Structure formats: structure tokens, C-alpha cells
Amino acid sequence: MADTALVSEIAEWLVDQALSEPDIAEMFEGVCHRLHAVGVPIARARLIWPTLHPLFQAETVLWKRGEKTTLSQFAHQDIESDEWLRSPVKYLADHKVTVLRRRLDGPDKVVDFTLLEELAEQGLTDYLMIKTVFPGVVGGDAKSAPGVVVTWSPDRAGGFSDNDIATLKRIQRRFAVACKTAIQARIARNITETYLGRQAGDRVLRGEIRRGDGHATKAIVWYSDLRRSTALADTMSSEEFIGLLNCYFECSATPIIEAGGDVLDFVGDAVLAIFPYQGKDDLPAAARAAALAMRNSQKAVEATNARRKKAGLPDIRFGIGLNTGTVMFGNIGVPHRLSFSVIGPTVNEVARIEKLTKSVEPNALATKEIADLEPELWVSAGLHRLEGVSQKMELFALRDDPSALPLKRRAGAARTAAAPAGRQHH
Numbered sequence: 040m041a042d043t044a045l046v047s048e049i050a051e052w053l054v055d056q057a058l059s060e061p062d063i064a065e066m067f068e069g070v071c072h073r074l075h076a077v078g079v080p081i082a083r084a085r086l087i088w089p090t091l092h093p094l095f096q097a098e099t100v101l102w103k104r105g106e107k108t109t110l111s112q113f114a115h116q117d118i119e120s121d122e123w124l125r126s127p128v129k130y131l132a133d134h135k136v137t138v139l140r141r142r143l144d145g146p147d148k149v150v151d152f153t154l155l156e157e158l159a160e161q162g163l164t165d166y167l168m169i170k171t172v173f174p175g176v177v178g179g180d181a182k183s184a185p186g187v188v189v190t191w192s193p194d195r196a197g198g199f200s201d202n203d204i205a206t207l208k209r210i211q212r213r214f215a216v217a218c219k220t221a222i223q224a225r226i227a228r229n230i231t232e233t234y235l236g237r238q239a240g241d242r243v244l245r246g247e248i249r250r251g252d253g254h255a256t257k258a259i260v261w262y263s264d265l266r267r268s269t270a271l272a273d274t275m276s277s278e279e280f281i282g283l284l285n286c287y288f289e290c291s292a293t294p295i296i297e298a299g300g301d302v303l304d305f306v307g308d309a310v311l312a313i314f315p316y317q318g319k320d321d322l323p324a325a326a327r328a329a330a331l332a333m334r335n336s337q338k339a340v341e342a343t344n345a346r347r348k349k350a351g352l353p354d355i356r357f358g359i360g361l362n363t364g365t366v367m368f369g370n371i372g373v374p375h376r377l378s379f380s381v382i383g384p385t386v387n388e389v390a391r392i393e394k395l396t397k398s399v400e401p402n403a404l405a406t407k408e409i410a411d412l413e414p415e416l417w418v419s420a421g422l423h424r425l426e427g428v429s430q431k432m433e434l435f436a437l438r439d440d441p442s443a444l445p446l447k448r449r450a451g452a453a454r455t456a457a458a459p460a461g462r463q464h465h
Contacts (some may be wrong), residue, residue, distance in 0.1 A: 045077040045334060046206050050213045057217040065098045068108040070214055075104060075229040079203050080193040083163060087128060087188040088222055092229045125153050125375035128188055129132075131170050139168040142198050149171070158192055167191045167196025171215035187218045238303045238315070238368075239379035250377055255370010256324075258313040259329045259361060260381065261300065262389040263291045263435060265291065265308035266356040275353075284308060287355050290343055294335035303380050309390075312383060313366070320364070326412045329361055333403050334437060358396030359403035391425040392434060399423070401433070401436030410435035 047068065056066050067086045075081055086100040094110040102108045123129055127139055129150070141149045143159040143166055148155045155166055172186035191207055193199055199207075231240030247253065260336030265287050272280050288310065292302045295312045304311045314332075316325040334358065344354040370377045392404050401420055410417035417435040424431045435444070 046209065049073045049077070049210060053213040053217045053337075054212070057213075057220050059220075060220050061217060063218060063221040063225070064100045064108055064110045066217060066221065068211065069104055071102040071104075071108075074206070074210065079206055080195040080199070081191050081195040083158070083161075083192040085190045086218070088218065089185060089203070089230065090193050090222070091187055091226045098225075119310045122153075123380075127152050127154060127166075127168055127190075131168065131188065137172070139166075140204075141166045143192075145197065146225070153218075155391075162194050164193040164195060165191075165193050166206065167199060169208060169211045171211060171221055173215075185222075187215050187222075205264060210247045210312060216386070235379050236303050238301045238313075239303060242369075243379060247370065247379075250370050250372060250374050253379075255365050256313075256315055256368045257317070257365055258315040258368075258381070258385075259363045260366060260385055260389045261295060261310065261312040261314070261359065261361055262386075262393045263310045263357050263359040264356065264393055268308045271353060279352075279399075283353070283355065286343055287340075287357060290339040290355065290360070291336050291357060294332040294339060297335070298332040300328060300332055304378070311380070311386075313368075315368075323412045326363075326409050329409070330405075330413070330416060330437065333359055333361065333405075334439065337403065337437075337440060354407060356402070358393045360389045360391075360393030361403075361405035361409055362386075362392060363406060363408050364388075388425060388428065388432075391427070395423055395425070395434065398433075400442055401440055402442045403440060404434040407435065414460070415451070428431055 052073065053070065056069075061084070067084070071081060071084050082104045084102045086102075087097060089097050089101075090112075092112075094114060096115045097113045098110065099113070100108060100110050105286060131137070131139060141151070141155055142164070143150060143155060144164040148159070150159055158166060168190045170186060170188045170189060189211060191199075193203075226239065227244065231243050234240075235243060265284070275283065287308065288305065291310045292305075292312070295302055295310070298314075299311045300314045302310060302312045308354075312324040314329045316322050326462045340355055340357070347354055362385050364386050366381040366382070368379075368381050370379055371382060372378050392406070396402050396404055399420055404420060405417065410419075416438060418438050420434045420436050422431040424435050
């Protein structure tokens with residue numbers, strides 16, 4: 040039997056958690072340890088909550104006594120899985136109840152869910168599920184109202200006592216308040232990162248939400264743009280064109296994110312992204328990341344087009360430009376509708392560099408400052424005049440870019456012509 044004064048200390052600890060910015064997995068682990076320490080015989084506990092995320096429908100933390108606490112995420116599913124259909128959580132949702140209790144041993148044993156059979160086989164003796172709803176809170180979907188579900192199970196013969204149940208119900212409400220703080224913070228971060236990007240999202244959450252808030256930063260700037268978009272939009276249905284756009288964005292934006300870059304905006308069918316760096320010492324790493332993203336983007340579109348060809352779908356083509364310099368990274372727009380983006384000559388130039396890929400052979404071009412960092416990776420595409428820029432700019436393509444093959448042939452021919460003649464033998 041848990042001591043009332045000790046349980047009150049746990050409740051006060053949860054108030055402190057609610058006033059801070061708790062890590063939800065660590066907080067759940069902490070409450071489980073504290074409850075077990077004051078005599079509540081929990082051996083297994085799970086916390087479940089719906090979330091607002093483009094990839095995941097729900098998140099869960101599993102605690103088992105003596106084992107590592109784990110956080111898992113469940114992807115959105117168009118078709119409900121058998122596991123979900125047979126779960127106690129769905130039972131609570133369907134019947135609009137907030138408490139479910141099943142004894143897993145003794146004469147009152149009831150195992151009417153597959154999960155309960157598994158828990159009984161593991162030696163657990165009781166199962167208590169408590170749901171706390173957050174009225175009026177954004178998050179989750181039509182299947183599950185925002186809130187938390189906690190399940191508790193002991194391995195003590197006879198299961199939970201009445202006092203144990205009362206303790207868990209008392210703690211649940213305080214714990215739910217602390218969870219609400221943590222979950223809403225996670226949802227806010229999910230939303231800002233999804234719609235603004237990682238760095239811009241961080242800055243907005245730190246309070247940079249006024250027009251003009253921002254700073255100058257050094258970055259490699261990426262700009263890519265879809266080819267034939269107007270013609271494709273005119274000849275395809277809306278659903279087909281949106282499908283093509285998403286395939287294109289998968290090929291262009293996903294490699295950026297995987298390489299450590301930050302996608303700032305989808306400008307119609309263009310992608311604007313940055314690879315920030317602090318100073319010259321950090322520039323080579325940013326350049327390698329951008330080159331890796333460029334290379335992986337080209338590989339991705341090649342594989343995607345092979346699949347689309349088999350399906351009788353039009354191929355995807357796009358150009359890429361890379362530039363480096365100082366950009367202004369911050370809020371622009373009007374006070375009531377802002378966009379967190381980058382502006383400046385470096386951004387203007389990279390869009391014009393990408394535009395050149397429509398008229399020169401390579402599909403992807405970078406400036407000399409980037410190519411000079413690892414010259415063995417690049418081949419010159421010659422001097423070109425950018426619209427609005429007085430001086431011609433030398434641009435470079437990746438050597439392993441298939442569209443750069445004519446450049447490599449010309450470079451090889453030029454080296455052969457420039458080599459000194461060998462000694463003649465008579």
C-alpha cells in the first residue's frame with residue numbers, strides 16, 4: 040500500500056514538471072520509478088497520445104521495470120490494422136469510456152483482447168487503462184481525441200489493490216497536465232519544422248516573430264526548379280500533376296534534408312534551401328553536404344524516372360543551382376502574414392544560375408568558390424553572364440553528373456591539345 044504523503048510528493052513533482060519543458064519519455068520514466076518506489080507494484084506501463092505530424096499518427100512510451108524506456112511512433116494508415124481493431128485503446132474510443140480494468144490472473148481473470156493474452160503469458164496479473172482527454176486542444180485526428188492514455192500492469196499475485204487503483208487515478212490527472220505541456224510543445228515543433236524548416240522553426244519558437252527579425256548568415260544556397268511545369272499542368276489532371284510534383288520534391292528536397300540542409304520554401308515548383316556555415320573553416324563541410332545532396336538528387340530522379348517510364352508516366356526533369364555567400368535570414372512580409380526566408384544578392388544569383396541549366400549542358404551548376412574547395416569533384420562549364428550581373432561567372436558541374444559528359448570530353452581534348460609534343464624517332 041502506497042503512503043499518502045509519499046504519493047503527494049509525486050503529485051507535487053508532476054506540478055513542477057508541468058511548469059517546465061519536460062521531455063515526455065523521461066518524465067514518464069520518472070513517474071513510473073517513483074510510483075514503484077513508494078509501493079505501487081507496477082511492472083509495465085505504457086503512455087499513448089495522438090500527435091499532429093505529417094508522418095506519424097500517434098506516439099507511445101513503453102516502460103518496463105529493469106529495462107530501457109523506449110519511445111515509438113506509429114505511421115498514418117489509410118486502412119486500420121488488425122492490431123488496432125483488436126486493441127483496448129480502440130475499445131475506449133468506440134465506447135467513449137475513460138477507464139478499463141481487466142484482471143489477468145485468479146478467478147476473476149478476463150482476457151478479451153489479444154494484448155491481454157500476451158501480457159498474462161508474460162506473468163502480469165492486472166491491467167488498468169485510464170484515458171484523460173484534453174478538451175479544445177489541437178492534435179490527433181478523427182479517430183482519437185487529443186489527450187493521453189496510460190496503461191498500468193503489476194506482476195504481483197492478485198493484481199492491484201483498491202488503494203493502488205486510487206493512487207494511479209489520482210496521479211493520472213496531475214500527470215496528464217504535465218503531458219499536455221510536453222505534447223503541445225512537441226506539436227508546435229512538428230508544425231514549425233514541417234512548414235518553416237528546422238532552423239526557421241527554431242527561431243520562430245524562440246520568439247523571432249516580428250517583421251524584420253533575423254540576421255545575416257553565411258550559407259550555401261540551393262535552388263532547383265521543375266522543367267516543363269506549365270505544359271505538364273495543362274496536359275495532366277490535377278491529381279496526376281500533384282503526384283508528379285510530390286515525386287519531384289521527393290527527388291530534390293529529401294536529399295537536402297538527409298545531407299543536413301534546411302529546406303526553407305517551395306516556391307511553386309521550385310525548392311529553396313540552405314546549408315549554413317559559421318566561417319571559412321566550416322565552408323568545406325557545407326560544400327560537401329550540398330554536393331552530396333546534388334548527387335543523390337540526380338540518382339533519385341534517375342531511379343524515379345525508370346519507374347515512371349514503366350508506368351507510362353512522363354519523366355521528371357529539373358535544374359539545380361548552388362551559390363555561396365552571406366544572406367539575410369529572417370521574417371519578411373506584412374505584420375499579420377510573414378514568411379521566414381533568405382534574401383539578398385546570393386539568392387538572386389542562385390536562381391539565375393539554375394536558369395542557365397535550361398540552355399547549357401549540365402542539369403546542375405555551382406559557382407567557382409564551391410568547386411575550388413574540392414576541384415577533383417567538379418568540371419568547368421565555362422564562363423557565363425547572369426542576368427543583371429555585370430561580370431561573367433565561371434560555373435561548374437559535378438564530374439559524375441551524366442549530363443556533364445560533353446564538358447569532360449572537351450576538357451580532356453583541351454588537355455591533350457595543350458600537352459607538349461613527344462620526341463620524334465627516325
